[in-house]
Amino acid sequence: MQDDHWQELTVAECHRLLAGQHIGRIAMVERGAPVIFPVTYLFHDDQIVFRTGEGTKLAAAGRQSSVAFEVDAVDEDSRTGWSVLAQGKAAEVTEPAALASLRSLELTPWAPGDKRHYVRILPTSITGRRISVPAGLGANWLG
Numbered sequence: 001m002q003d004d005h006w007q008e009l010t011v012a013e014c015h016r017l018l019a020g021q022h023i024g025r026i027a028m029v030e031r032g033a034p035v036i037f038p039v040t041y042l043f044h045d046d047q048i049v050f051r052t053g054e055g056t057k058l059a060a061a062g063r064q065s066s067v068a069f070e071v072d073a074v075d076e077d078s079r080t081g082w083s084v085l086a087q088g089k090a091a092e093v094t095e096p097a098a099l100a101s102l103r104s105l106e107l108t109p110w111a112p113g114d115k116r117h118y119v120r121i122l123p124t125s126i127t128g129r130r131i132s133v134p135a136g137l138g139a140n141w142l143g
Contacts, residue, residue, distance in 0.1 A: 005131060005132050005133060006129060006130075006131055007129065007130045007131075008127070008128070008129060009082065009084070009127070009128030009129060009130060011126055013128060014084045014086075014126045014127065014128040015043065015046070015126070017071065017073075017082060017084050017128065018043040018048065018071060018084055018086070018126075019043040021071045021073070022040055022041060022042070023038060023039070023040060023041070023071070023110075024038070024039060024041050024048070024069055024070060024071040025037065025038050025039070025069070025070045025071070026039055026050070026057065026067055026068070026069050026090070026121075027067060027068040027069070027070070028056070028057075028060045028065055028066075028067045028068075028090070029065070030056050030060075035056065037056070037057060039052070039057070039109075040107070040108065040109045040110050040111075041069075041107075042105055042106075042107050044102070044105060046122075046123070047120045047121065047122050047123075048069050048086060048120065048121040048123065049093070049102060049105075049107065049118060049119070049120045049121075050107070050109075050118075050119055051107060051109050051115040051116070051117065051118055051119070052109075052115055052117050052119055053113050053114045053115050053116070053117065054114075054117075057090070057119060058092065058117050058119065060090050061090040061091050061092040061117075061119040062092060064089045064090065064091050065089065065090055066087070066088070066089055067087070067088065067089065067090045067121060068085060068086070068087050069085070069086045069087075069088075069121055069123075070083065070084065070085050070086075071083075071084050072084065078132075079132065079133040080130070080131065080132045080133075081130070081131055082128060082129065082130040082131070083128060083129055084126065084127070084128040085125075085126070085127050085128070086121060086123040086125070086126045087123060087124060087125040087126075088121045088122050088123040088124045088125070089121070089122065089124075090119055090120070090121050091119065091120055091121075091122075092117055092118065092119055093118040093119065093120050099118060102118050103118075
């Protein structure tokens with residue numbers, strides 16, 4: 001959908017926005033139900049990389065599960081915002097050279113705990129949207 005208030009973003013714009021943020025949300029299915037977790041991440045070499053401990057996210061990476069990753073920003077005063085959605089498979093990084101490279105980056109989790117495992121998402125699809133709602137229009141401006 002494209003109109004004066006809704007704009008599809010290019011892949012290059014999505015990459016720039018992913019690289020400019022550090023908190024995102026990873027979505028996956030756990031025991032038949034969708035779950036979403038916030039993570040501190042980096043967008044590095046066209047991959048989304050985050051650190052985690054033992055648990056749901058690491059187990060999903062071990063199964064190379066399909067995941068979705070979302071990052072967004074909203075400016076309520078100007079009624080503008082954007083959202084980027086990446087879809088792909090999660091995988092734990094275990095190769096020594098790749099781990100050494102990732103450990104040299106500034107990727108410090110905000111959440112406490114042992115986050116020694118590195119997980120990457122190599123996106124197979126990246127889409128994004130920017131929205132701008134004109135001043136004076138209420139929440140029901142579409143209908």
